[in-house]
Amino acid sequence: MTERLLICTDLDRTLLPNGNAPESAPARALFAALAARPEVLLAYVSGRHKALVEQAIAEYELPRPDFVIGDVGTSIYAITAEGWQEWPQWIAAIAPDWAGREHADMRRMFGHLADLRLQESAKQNRFKLSYYVPIEAGLPRLMAAMRGLLGEQGIRADLIYSVDEAGPIGLLDVLPASATKVHAIEFLMRELGxxxxxxxxxxxxxxxxxxxxxxIRSVLVANASADVRKEAQELAALRSTSSALYLAKGGFMGMNGNYSAGILEGVAHYLPHTQQWMKIND
Structure with missing residues (x-):
């Protein structure tokens, strides 16, 4: 029986060459050749919402995936010839965390907190509540207030904060606790066998x-920052998962290990026979 392979990849600065490091010229075409194999299922895993994933696929001429885990893990779509179909079974899996509440209920709960400003509607969904937060806001006090309200209501939620340097503005996502990239990938693996x-x-x-x-067998592409590489190695060692973490270093097929070249390098590291699949048909 031919071995099946599920490739799950982040988009920005992983598959998409939109960081500061150079891209190896043949890498994306070789990745597309691998993704086109009948044995391979491809899933994009991204914080982007549906429209921004579609934009990335068009702009960078990416292969059409079989699945998209989007919206920071709060949505899973199956992609077919008929279009994008959201997976109701994933919604059913994460909904209990919010104890019967949905987006509008959560928004009302936090409505009195002056530092929170709702992001655009395209960046929201049923189980993703996203805010802008001023950089100068007292973040620890704000997060404590939000966690207090969640605790009172018996709601299991994660508060994910990051900074948009272009703003600069703080970004705060309220998500079901189980709606993470790792849980979504594990769910996809179980559902697909x-x-x-x-x-x-x-x-x-x-x-x-x-x-x-x-x-989960993982590869950190070579263009990742030194800080992320160090932290990943240290945490994997603590968890005894170092054998499931590969750091792309370049040299594979004459490429530099950045972006899709690193993905190919990692796949070949774990599954050497797949190197025969990484060819462009003439």
Missing amino acids: FGIENTVFAGDSGNDLPVLISP
């Missing part, structure tokens, strides 16, 4: 760490 022996994840940044240090 894949194990850790035939699944590979690729990432580049701090928000990929939960997957990178999990038992």
Whole structure:
């Protein structure tokens, strides 16, 4: 029986060459050749919402994936010839965390907190509540207030904070506690019948760490920052998952290990026979 392979990859600065490091010229075409194989299922894992994932696919001429885990893990779509179909079974899996509440209920709960400003409607969904927060806001006090309200209502939620340097403005997502990249990938693996022996994840940044240090076979592309590389190695060592973390270094097929070149390098590291699949048909 031909071995199946599930490739799950982050987009920005992992598959997409939109960082500061150079891209190896043949890498994306070789990645597309691999993704086109009948044995391979491809899932994009991104904080982007549906429209921004579609924009990235068009702009960078990416292969059409079989699945998209989007909105920071709060949505899973199956992609077919008929279009994008959201997976109701994933919604059913994460909904209990919010104890019967949905987006509008959560928004009302936090409505009196002056530092929170709702992000655009495209960046919201049923189980993702996203705010802008002024950089000068007292973040620890704000987060404590929000966690207090969540605790009172018996709601299991994660508060994910990051900074948009272009703003600069703070970004705060309120998500069901189980709606993370790693939980979504594990859910996809179970639903599709894949194990850790035939699944590979690729990432580049701090928000990929939960997957990178999990038992899921993972590759950190070579353009990842030194800080992320160090933290990933240290945390994987603490968790005894170092054998499931590969740091791309370049040299594979004459490429530099950045972006899609690093993904290919990692896949070949775990599954050497796949190197025969990484060819462009003439």
